[in-house]
Amino acid sequence: MAEGKIRIKDIAKIAGVSATTVSNVIHGRTEKVSRKTRKRIEEILDEQEYAPSMGARILSGKSSGMIAVVVGKRQEWEQESEKLEEILREIEKSLDEREYYMLLHFVKTAEEFVRYAAVWKLDGVICRSFCDGNQSSDNVLHRN
DSSP, X not given: OOSSSOOHHHHHHHHTSOHHHHHHHHTTOOXXXXXXXXXXXXXXXXXXXXXXXXXXXXXXXXXXXXXXXXXXXXXXXXXXXXXXXXXXXXXXXXXHHTXXXXXXXXXXXXXXXXXXXXXHTOSEEEEOOOBOSSSBHHHHHHHO
């Protein structure tokens, strides 16, 4: 096994199965995996403290599991910090229950928001309305 982060192929080697089988168990596609094999793989995943790579998840082209909370003008949020902290806590709780990760990002313009969303391959966005002073964010989003 390689030093450092444990990989799917390392788990597969320990379990004596293919990397595809391990991947199927990790992603809940267990129809073709016996209960005994699934249980063994799950135990090894726990023992080895396996954590999926977000980079690999994004590169796979499949769901990133990430929802961004995008807001403009950090100063406005800082002025309302208590109320916004509570809102963010509730959003994060709700996303966590659905096995999504929350990213919080501040942007200055609608164009910056569009670039950010494209780079991260987000599954969704919760966006506080913002405007760059020249055009509404709606116009930029519809254009892109």
